Amino acid sequence: MAYFTCFTGILIRELLRFWQQRSRLISALVRPLLWLVVFAAGFRAALGVAIIPPYETYITYEVYIVPGLAGVIMLFNGMQSSLSMVYDREMGSMKVLLTSPMPRSFLLVSKLLAGAFISTLQVYAFFAIAWLLDVQAEPIGYLVVLPALVLTALMLGALGLLLSSFIKQLENFAGVMNFVVFPMFFLSSALYPLWKMQESSEWLYQLCLFNPFTHAVELIRFAMYSQFNAQALAVTLGCTLAFIGLAIWGYDPKRGMVRRKVGG
Amino acid sequence: MNLFNVNRFAKLTMVSLLALPAAVQAETAYVSNEKSDTLTIIDTDSLEVTNTVDVGMRPRGIIFSQDYKYLYICASESDAVQVMDVATNRILHNLPSGEDPEQFALHPNNRHLYIANEDSAVVTVVDTESRTVIAQIDVGIEPEGMAVSPDGKWVINTSETTNMLHWIDTSTHELVDNTLVDQRPRHVEFSKDGSLVWASAEIGGTVAIVDTTTRQINHTIRFKIPGVHRDKIQPVGIKLTDDGKYAFIALGPANHVAVVDAKTYEVLDYLLVGRRVWQLAFADNHSKLLTTNGVSGDVSVIDVNKLKVVKTIKAGRYPWGVVVKP
16 A cells, blocks of 8 residues: 555656646657657658568558657656656756655655556657648557557666666766667667668668667567567667666665765 | 468358358459469469469450350460360360460350451350351451450440551451540450440550440540659559449559549559450459469459458469459
8 A cells, every 4th residue: 555655656756746747748749740740851752661570461650650759758758757867856856755664665666657658648649630630540459559668668767767877967868869879779670660770771771670669669660560579679678677677776876876976 | 470360260250150050152264364374263262373384375255155164265476266075185176266366355145256367357256065266357457355245236446557457247257346445455345234345455545435335435544653653654454343343453463453443534543463464354242353474473352242352362473364253
């Protein structure tokens, strides 16, 4: 019961924070919509993108990038939560959270789940707008994709949490953008099929395959077409568990990064 | 790594459930592959290729006899129309066809084939029973499209270079009249009641609706797809639904099939299919439309009720014609 109270407390705090920053929702939606409407227009493949699984026929570029843009929403959210952790630490509100009698790992996982919930809501808002713009999948796909979205949000949130245990100051956050967000985004199958990448460079293609974000995007893409991609699930699930484990370790006052920082 | 295909499983379950009370009428589509000299046979229910059959050189136009016992194949580079036994997929014999047969049409009497001979500017009429040529009619240069009116009185041939529809009286086998249309007419299709003829002009980029009593153009349909250059819009194959609701027009290298309201002639939608879409055929009681995509070597399947492309199936090299056997 105490766990439940604690979890709802964290969830409500995250929701409140999200609600108070409504501009965050708008910016979270504007970013992928810019890609969908502007970038895809420039890249327009009115004559069709070659067929690759899970697609069963020719598609337009807009249809191709929707799963990738859903991933991007969650990638930015994961990093945003990392930013807010650093901010909380600097402002002292994290101390309040960490004084809770609940195990720290529970607090961190609660925070992750709350963040994943908000991420998933934003993705569905994006899907709704894409639907209105006539970029549509089969209706059942929007239900099947839900577990894939939650898992991806957890993985990226955990990555953000892990990073936040390393970042000492808010100013360092720009580095995260440069060294984490953009490489993860561009070295993935979000914007282009990987066979295109392989045609231009084999080692870039290999890098893309090592990128867990690629697998998360493919998991979402297959799920949207009611298909299951075992490799993508294995990689995404594995990375999620690894990132959560490392983040909990990173926040452990006895061993982790936080202590070293305080000590130094 | 797609171990388990949920979608297909769901479809199979649905199909098996539906199959119990009323057997699903699976139809069979035959696709001629111009460059691999084969026919690809597709089950229109599972949408899988079930067989590939070797035929003569450069098969293009294909058509069934009315009882679906025989399949006539224009083997252009073998200069013959081949007759295939549909039950065994064996070629029985060749019909005399004149040079380079490309498209043809079967008269409602189930006996006379009207064949366009692209290289020699004639239409050859062949009796499929006596296997003899019964007439040759001079027409314009590069004859191509062929259609017989539902009442069997008229045959229309299009000539790609003369840009005309040639009206041939089937009782006398004489050319009676011509209708000038836009550049490079490729294909003609009669409406179900025979009152109108739809004729596509490949280079003109238009489809003309011609009244069969006046033989004048009633209306011209033009096409415009955002992001696709006008020159790429080259209408070829035409199919009209039996209920008179839609016309589907294959737009060649524009890789789209236009959906047209068959009453108002308004273009309703453009559906993305494979590269260089050429001919069309309905399947499963007009609920599906199959398209041959020459350059990408595949066949796209359109759900006629939803107006959506549901699947694209790999065929041979340069699929050209398609017909469906119930």
